[in-house]
Amino acid sequence: MGQTCSYIFVQPGDSCGALASRCGISGAQFTQYNPGSDFCSRLMPKQPVCCSEGALPDLKPKQNADGTCASYVVQPGEYCSLVAENHYISVTDIEAYNGKTWGWNGCASLPQYANICLSPGDPPMPSAIENAVCGPQVSGTARPSDWSQIQSLNPCPLNACCNTWGQCGITPEFCTRSPSSTGAPGTTGCISNCGTKIASSPSPPAQFLKVGYFEAFNAERPCLNMRADQIPSGYTHIHFSFGGVTPDFAVDLSAHQAEFELFAKQTGFKRVLAFGGWSFSTGGDSAPIFRDGVTNANRLAFARSVAAVVQQYNLDGVDFDWEYPGSADIPGSSPQDGANYLAFLKMVRSLLPTNKTISLAAPASFWYLQGFPIADMAPVLDYIVYMTYDLHGQWDYDSRGSQDGCPSGRGDCLRSHVNLTETNYALAMLTKAGVPSTKVVVGLASYGRSFKMASPTCRRGPTCRYQGPDSAASPGRCTGSRGIIAQAEIEEIIGARQPGVYSWHDEASDSDMVQYDTDSWAAYMSEGTKVSRRALYQGLNFGGSAEWAVDLAAFLPGEGGNGVGVGDVCDADG
Structure with missing residues (x-):
């Protein structure tokens, strides 16, 4: 691996001359360390530049030693290109890293406080939802040993349906699966014990x-x-x-x-x-x-x-x-x-x-x-x-x-x-x-x-x-x-x-x-x-x-009821 340079970051309004001055080197040295005929015309805030000989270091977030990705919680107002720029990766990288991330619906639909991957590796646990009672977003939930079972964490009582908001219910609102185009788990709809089908016994009772x-x-x-x-x-x-x-x-x-x-x-x-x-x-x-x-x-x-x-x-x-x-x-x-x-x-x-x-x-x-x-x-x-x-x-x-x-x-x-x-x-x-x-x-x-x-x-x-x-x-x-x-x-x-x-x-x-x-x-x-x-x-x-x-159900004979028998009901509407 080659030597890395010492470096600083471009600030808004910086020129190559201002950067050379902050590096404490001459303009010629700055150009030598940062070659390219259009380099000075393409400066961007937060961009790293070399102040010495060598290559810029890889500033991308690194996978953790346990195999999990470098994670990041999206803040209000942030979007993929901004997150990518701030972490020296591309939007394409973010999309590639998050195929198995809980709730990942793609960069076009990036929710605030989502816990996402900024590097290769296993996905992080999703952020907790304050009022969640089921699913992996219940506060304090530990990571499962088998990521494919994440949706089964904290199941609802009675094997009721759990939705992506961590709420239990028995109606289609809670029980309908709605997978996203990304194929990631936990995107929308039901996440566990889904469906409203009656589970009938295979044989009838001895007596009805x-x-x-x-x-x-x-x-x-x-x-x-x-x-x-x-x-x-x-x-x-x-x-x-x-x-x-x-x-x-x-x-x-x-x-x-x-x-x-x-x-x-x-x-x-x-x-x-x-x-x-x-x-x-x-x-x-x-x-x-x-x-x-x-x-x-x-x-x-x-x-x-x-x-x-x-x-x-x-x-x-x-x-x-x-x-x-x-x-x-x-x-x-x-x-x-x-x-x-x-x-x-x-x-x-x-x-x-x-x-x-x-x-x-x-x-x-x-x-x-x-x-x-x-x-x-x-x-x-x-x-x-x-x-x-x-x-x-x-x-x-x-x-x-x-x-x-x-x-x-x-x-x-x-x-x-x-x-x-x-x-x-x-x-x-x-x-x-x-x-x-x-x-x-x-x-x-x-x-x-x-x-x-x-x-x-x-x-x-x-x-x-x-x-x-x-x-x-x-x-x-x-x-x-x-x-x-x-x-x-x-x-x-x-x-x-x-x-x-x-x-x-x-x-x-x-x-x-x-x-x-x-x-x-x-x-x-x-x-x-x-x-x-x-x-x-x-x-x-x-x-x-x-x-x-x-x-x-019915009046007994002789008790009134205008002679109306059980089931003798007029079906009329005016």
Whole structure:
């Protein structure tokens, strides 16, 4: 290797004479050390020039001893030619060095704070993203030994999709791969666990279940009442909802004792006692019971209490509906809730004969389901009730990001709570998480979610809006609650054929919809829609369906309903 010269850098406005002066040499010597007839006319700021004999040194960044490239974090306002000039390389060099660099989309799209290569060598770890929860840009992530596995670092809970921004989700926004023309990893779209395809079990279940929840409290309504001995035939399992649990973890049936004892005497279906529900799981006095009951200190007492009532009444099974373990937005939740819940289920299983079923209700929401170690729970359970309803409701109002495609961005668009597309995304999430489809009974709703319309003339389409923050929709005459209305009440309204009532089936969401009382709107499932959904889920090798609730679907004979039979729904729109 030849001798290198001593050198300085050209500053703005420098001439060869000024450079010679700064070198401390004559003009003739400067020309000798820096030959070329046009050398002095082509001076550029930051260019190195020789002040002595020898060749200019190679100022290009050098590959590190561990084989990684010399890396550089792009600063705001920088572009490839500027970076190249500052580091004595060319734009072509930068393009060549970064073919495997995370997020490399080429010099035409150079993001600020990108960590790029300025020499040959293995790519650097990408810069951290402050709020990233998945992927290689989570703060503090170590370099993988195998660079081809970089996209698999920090996977999402439930094997959900991770996108290039380090966020988890289950919709195409998160799950669609969009590789760039450079072929580099991490450029755009989904980076790991991609896709929204349902992972069906290879074979169908031994029996396709038809589970129904029976609201024990329905007798408290002024109408639309059903006793346990009036439950329609055709169900394989009926869940009595709900049994109570005291603060010392004893089963308490006193709130509906007579109804429960009547239920326990029924035949023709499996009799299952359900515990929990939203009110029990989040209500003031009862909220801690599930959370405390599954801990090491109380687990055995709680499980023994449950097993004892199953044996006392010769029930066929138990169902648990804790809403929701480990959820950050529910006061008192603990990161240990999920693991404790699993340990509790295992204990209940050990205390019950094998012919008694154990099930739980699971949310069809990534946010809430991630608190469940659901893949580990599945082998312990006979089936999982998947709550694929309440996908939307009044709670969406002012909740940004709760509704795709709502122009206001405020979550105030009229949407179906049983939207089939969103249901399919949720089914893909659960099966990708490792739950066999044959263990999943998919939720059906015998009620609608109702809203007060922002404009009575905008009833169809995903951009029609509703009012908030609280629901002002007209309540059903029996259920008496704004925001929710029974299927029986909806079909009674439609069957009365009063002016200003419009009903239709929305193909896009595979939901039935109704406008009533001028400006009230609800989405629900007619009996025909429930039948078609069951057929769809059976074709995908799911374990069955679960309906909330059997006492909401239809009026019993002699109780009114304007003579409207289940499924006898007018399909009209004016």
